[in-house]
Amino acid sequence: MRHDRVWALLTLALLNVFVLTTGLVARDVIAARPPETVPFPVADAETVPLPAAADAATVDPARLADKLDDPMALSGIGEGLSAYVVDAETHQELYARDESTGVVPASTTKVVTAVAVLHSVGPDARITTEVVQGAAPGEVVLVGAGDTTLTETADPDRYPRLASLEELAADTADALEAAGVTSVRVGYDDSAYSGEALAPGWKQGYIDEGSTAAVHALMLDGGRIDRDDKYSSRVDDPPLAAAEAFARQLSRAGVTVEGTPRPAEAADDAALLADAASPTISALVEWMMTHSENNIAEALARQTALARGMEPSFGGGAEATHAVMAELGVEGVRVSDGSGLSVENRISAEALVELLLLASDPERPELYSTLSGLPTARATGSLAYRYTPDGGAAAGAGVVRAKTGTLNGVSALTGTAYDADGRLLVFAFVANDPAATGTALDLFAAALAECGCS
Incomplete structure (x- = not known):
């Protein structure tokens, strides 16, 4: 069953291969265009091997912690940082920092909204x-x-x-x-x-x-x-x-x-x-996740409420979402909206990772578009212009797929990454701190990608 789960996650990697290969073919054409009008795609990243996670060396948690120490220390983020990293196949905890603390999640709330509507309404329904x-x-x-x-x-x-x-x-x-x-x-x-x-x-x-x-x-x-x-x-x-x-x-x-x-x-x-x-709801979920569309998120939260016989309102959507989380056995989720714009939301890093693992479960194919909608670093959606060659996070280009989240004093990132040995990891980083930036969290995810931590 674990191998089936890994293959569900590995299916996403095929999208990365397509983007990388297409980008390499187009490299000369891109270079000939005015740089101010053309975003440099993931073609700037080298093609990486994508072996089955089960065949790659397992991660030593101590070595991974050492790899994360420097970027976390240099980020300037104090006590407001939560983090959780697990092995996609074994679910072994590899790194944990205040992982069960409820924190303001910003738009990573959409992971919760996606799972809730897909579980309650189904991927093929329409509005x-x-x-x-x-x-x-x-x-x-x-x-x-x-x-x-x-x-x-x-x-x-x-x-x-x-x-x-x-x-x-x-x-x-x-x-x-x-x-x-x-x-x-x-x-x-x-x-x-x-x-x-x-x-x-x-x-x-x-x-x-x-x-x-x-x-x-x-x-x-x-x-x-x-x-x-x-x-x-x-x-x-x-x-x-x-x-x-x-x-x-x-x-x-x-x-x-x-x-x-x-x-x-x-x-x-x-x-x-x-x-x-x-x-379809699955297409709307992918759109919401890739481009962080707030109004789609609020519509989907209300679809969850309607499916469960609750009021199609912010309160009804939150109540219905909490009911879904209880059914799925996911703790650490309290929301006031579906998009993550509310500063009253509280979600733990552990809950975000657990939801992504549920979405990869072959026994729950209806949840899969939660994963397929994740933006790819340096290629699509809200990560299209991050992980650039001139930044310290370039190692994550093409191998990190994650939902972003940003509010004043809040930055969040949750998704999947391949380490340097090809092992697939699932992670969540959430910072509630004046120093919180997407750039800092990108460095954390890139550290996962760089880590040959077996």
């Missing part, structure tokens, strides 16, 4: 946005269900394929034409969620800086004004902006839209005119 007949004659209602990736225009070449208002409006227009309706008023229903739009421990600055939008069941592109800019300014009223875009697409589909969209409550038995499904 469906609907258009239904309104209460008044000639009214249609756009009903949000929490798909924050809903977008206005279709892009068939994008992965994952997103639900679009363009296609939803075209299907609605077909249904209206079949019923002999040519003119409608548009209402919109954002009532699927309850509670506050901002979590306990959130700051208004998170919205102002573009880290998140206020949480709503109906929004486009995470509430962004520019859907292609992760930190774009957010619209003031996400549900209204979505309804206006839907009305615009209805008009383009040949339906006369009267007036401006207004809030409306869809009846439970309202006739369905059209619907559009989000990417």
Whole structure:
């Protein structure tokens, strides 16, 4: 069984090989481009062997501790550092420092959110946005269900394929034409969620800086004004902006839209005119993990709550998540949100590692996208521009895969790394200290990669 678990983790390594090989082929092309416009990919790292962890020499904990001593001492981080490292195959504890202490985890909270939603809802479920007949004659209602990736225009070449208002409006227009309706008023229903739009421990600055939008069941592109800019300014009223875009697409589909969209409550038995499904939960989890998407995280936490019969709110999501952790036997997790923006969250380094090990369990294939969504150092997502050749963490490029986390005075990193002998390790480093930086934690992960500690 342990060997099966290792192979589940090793499957992720194939992605690294692909990135490394592709990068090496493209090296000359990349070098010819203006350096200020092209991020240097993981091609700058040397290709590394990826033997099965079971065939590589086991790690001596004392030697690993010696390897971590210098970067930890030089980091300037005092008592606020938690760390936990285990062998991926044997689960042997290799390094521990305040590993059971609950600390502010920042966006590594998304590991918890991923496991909770995959366990409760399943990887193949989708979130469906609907258009239904309104209460008044000639009214249609756009009903949000929490798909924050809903977008206005279709892009068939994008992965994952997103639900679009363009296609939803075209299907609605077909249904209206079949019923002999040519003119409608548009209402919109954002009532699927309850509670506050901002979590306990959130700051208004998170919205102002573009880290998140206020949480709503109906929004486009995470509430962004520019859907292609992760930190774009957010619209003031996400549900209204979505309804206006839907009305615009209805008009383009040949339906006369009267007036401006207004809030409306869809009846439970309202006739369905059209619907559009989000990417699968597994695809949403991967997107959330790779790019640290906060609004997707909050949507997934509410999906967990709904699946367990709890309120789709921050409180309900937290309650449902805690229930999942209890079912899985994972201690050391207390959350107030799904994204990790809340400074009230407390998760131990040991819990983060335990969750990643659960996600690699061949008996739990539904949890796997928690791992497949981990960013790869110097290649993808939130680690794409870290582990550069001119920094001290270059040894981790291509062999470290980890979820990042950053708040003021908080930095976190949890994932997997191959050591110099090819042994696969699972780790979590969390710093709650004014000196906490992602750069410091990258050095810790790179020390794992450099360690020939057998």
